[in-house]
Amino acid sequence: MIFAIWIINKAGGLIYQRDFQSKQSVAPTPSQKEPSTTGIVTPGLDKLSLNDALVLAGTFHGVHLITSRLTTRLISRSTQSSLTQASFPGIQLLETPSFHLHSHQSATGTKFLLFADPAMVAAYGQWILGRVVEVYCENVMRNPFHTVEMPIRSELFDFYLNKLVDQLQFTQSSPIPR
Amino acid sequence: MTVHNLYIFDRHGTLLFYHEWLRRKHTSMSKAEEAKLLYGMIFSLKSFVNKLSPTISKEGFLSYKTSNYRLNFYETVSSLKFILNTDNETNQTEIRELLHGIYTQIYVEYAVKSPMVNPGEVITSNLFRNKLNQYVQSSSIFKTH
Numbered sequence: 001m002i003f004a005i006w007i008i009n010k011a012g013g014l015i016y017q018r019d020f021q022s023k024q025s026v027a028p029t030p031s032q033k034e035p036s037t038t039g040i041v042t043p044g045l046d047k048l049s050l051n052d053a054l055v056l057a058g059t060f061h062g063v064h065l066i067t068s069r070l071t072t073r074l075i076s077r078s079t080q081s082s083l084t085q086a087s088f089p090g091i092q093l094l095e096t097p098s099f100h101l102h103s104h105q106s107a108t109g110t111k112f113l114l115f116a117d118p119a120m121v122a123a124y125g126q127w128i129l130g131r132v133v134e135v136y137c138e139n140v141m142r143n144p145f146h147t148v149e150m151p152i153r154s155e156l157f158d159f160y161l162n163k164l165v166d167q168l169q170f171t172q173s174s175p176i177p178r
Numbered sequence: 179m180t181v182h183n184l185y186i187f188d189r190h191g192t193l194l195f196y197h198e199w200l201r202r203k204h205t206s207m208s209k210a211e212e213a214k215l216l217y218g219m220i221f222s223l224k225s226f227v228n229k230l231s232p233t234i235s236k237e238g239f240l241s242y243k244t245s246n247y248r249l250n251f252y253e254t255v256s257s258l259k260f261i262l263n264t265d266n267e268t269n270q271t272e273i274r275e276l277l278h279g280i281y282t283q284i285y286v287e288y289a290v291k292s293p294m295v296n297p298g299e300v301i302t303s304n305l306f307r308n309k310l311n312q313y314v315q316s317s318s319i320f321k322t323h
Contacts, residue, residue: 046232059226066219067244069205070212093243094223095270098231115230122243 001117002165003045003099005132006053009149010109012061014054016152020165021045043098043117064090064103064111093122104129112136128168135160181314182247182263186285188298189257191217195289195301197310216261220251241270252277258285276317284310 007016021044048056068090094101095118102114102125112129139157140146146154183198193213205212223242241250243266250273252260260277288306289295295303 044232045230048229052229056226056229059222063219063223063226066215067242067249070216070219070249089244089246091242091244094227095240095242096227096231097240098233 001043001120002128002169003043003115003117005115005161005165006057006113007136007152008057008061008111008113011149012058013149014057015150016157017050017053018158018161019045019047020169045099045115060103060113061111064105067091093125100125102126102129104133106133131164132161135164180265180268182265184263184280184310184314185213185216185259185261186301187213187217187220187259187261190298191221192298193217193300195306197307199314217259220259220261241273250274250277252281254281272317276314279317280310280313284313 002020004017004019004021006014006018009015090103090105092103094103097118099115100118100120100122102116102120102122104112104114104126106112112132114125114129114132116125116128135157139154139160140152143154143156146152181199182201183196185193186195188194191214193210196209196213207215241248243249245266248264248266248268250262250264252262252274254260258281260280262273262277264273284306288303288309289301292303292306295301295306
C-alpha cells in the first residue's frame, strides 16, 4: 500500500507531492488527532496543509544531510568512485508504527520519498522509487517547458505516475487530470 | 551483527552516558558537539513523524537505516532517550528487546537506584559501565569482527 510520493529538489524545497490514500481510510484532520488508546496503530498518513508539507520536506532534507555525516563505518575509496547507494550515505528508510518512509537520492541531489505501509519490504520500496525516477526522467526532465528545481506541473507526469501506482496496488488512486 | 555505540540523553537533552564498542570513523567535532547535533536531529525527526502520523501514539519514530548503519531509538515514559547505532543486518525485534533490557535491567538497577548518580548529571559510575558492557556483549546481537 502506497500512501504518498514526494519529490524534494537539491536545495530542500518540495517540488512534488501526491497522496494515494483512498478518502475513506484517511484519518481525521490534524486538529482532531486523538491519542491511540488501544495501542493498535492504523497504518496511514495524516492530511497535511501545503505549508506543513513544505516545512517537513525542508526538515527531511536537513536530517538526510546530518545522517550522512554521522556514519560510523569507513567508506572505502572504491565504493565512492562508483555510483552505488554506498556513495549516497544518507537515510534510506525511516520506520514508525504507522508508516515506513523510503528515500532515494539521485546523482543530482534530488530526493524521492515514498510513504508506504509498514509491511512493505525495503528492497521493494527502493524498486518502486527506481520506477518513479524513470517516470520522472521521461516526463519531467525531457519536458522543454519545465524549469529545473521548480515545482512540477506536468499532466503527463501525473498520468504516468497514477498508472504506475495503479498497476502496483490495484486500488483507485486520484483520477486522471483533464 | 554488531553494536557500534550507545548514547543516553535525559529529557533536557544533556548527554548522560556514551559508550562505544566498535566505531571506525569519528567525526571531526568534539563529543559534546556531536551529542548536541544528534539530540537536535532526533528531536526534529520525532516532530516530523508526529506531524505525519494519524494517531498520537507513545511510540513514535523507531529507527532509521542508511547504507552504512542503522540507528535505533527508544524513549521511556520519563522522556529518557536511548540511541543505539548498529550495523544493517541486525534483527529489529531483537534490538527492541535489547534496548528495553538496557533500560529495565541496567539503567534502573544501576543508575537510578544508585545514590551516587544524580539526575541530570553525567553517569560516571564504573559499575554501570561494566554491567552495561556485560549485558550487551552477552546478547545475541553482539559479535566482534
